[in-house]
Amino acid sequence: MSTVSCLRGTDHLALAVPDVEPAGTRLAALGFEVGAAEVVAHENVKIRKALKTGLTVELLEPYPPATGGIARFLARRGSGLHHVAFLCEDLATGLKKLADCGIRTLPNYPATGSERARVAFLHPSDTGGLLIELVERERFTE
Numbered sequence: 001m002s003t004v005s006c007l008r009g010t011d012h013l014a015l016a017v018p019d020v021e022p023a024g025t026r027l028a029a030l031g032f033e034v035g036a037a038e039v040v041a042h043e044n045v046k047i048r049k050a051l052k053t054g055l056t057v058e059l060l061e062p063y064p065p066a067t068g069g070i071a072r073f074l075a076r077r078g079s080g081l082h083h084v085a086f087l088c089e090d091l092a093t094g095l096k097k098l099a100d101c102g103i104r105t106l107p108n109y110p111a112t113g114s115e116r117a118r119v120a121f122l123h124p125s126d127t128g129g130l131l132i133e134l135v136e137r138e139r140f141t142e
Helices: 020-029 068-077 091-100
Strands: 007-016 033-040 045-052 055-062 080-088 118-122 132-136
Touching: 007 068, 007 132, 020 033, 020 045, 020 055, 045 068, 055 068, 068 080, 091 118, 091 132
Parallel strands: 007 055, 080 132
Antiparallel strands: 007 080, 033 045, 045 055, 118 132
């Protein structure tokens, strides 16, 4: 089986929440530096990032409310871990190797994500039930 050698560590953990403002306040109380909210319209999500000692947590709120995948996730499961994201130097090459191994992306990916990064979500039925996002940033740094 081929391996995806372009992966370079964790980019972020993403938590689905009904409202990023109080969730951000709770993370700030834990010592996280919490940024301003950003809307990714084509994903129907409002994102607020929190950073602490090399860990980035993305808080995901349905936006507009009650629409999109995050709204469906919250309705089914409530607040909690939505996905894990890994940095990928070369998304196209990584996705080709994964496809060769039978791992699919979700429909409509790759796409532009938060902070204009190129992203792709892997189908959870091919990854043991975990939703995995691959993130390619314009200027990759380790």
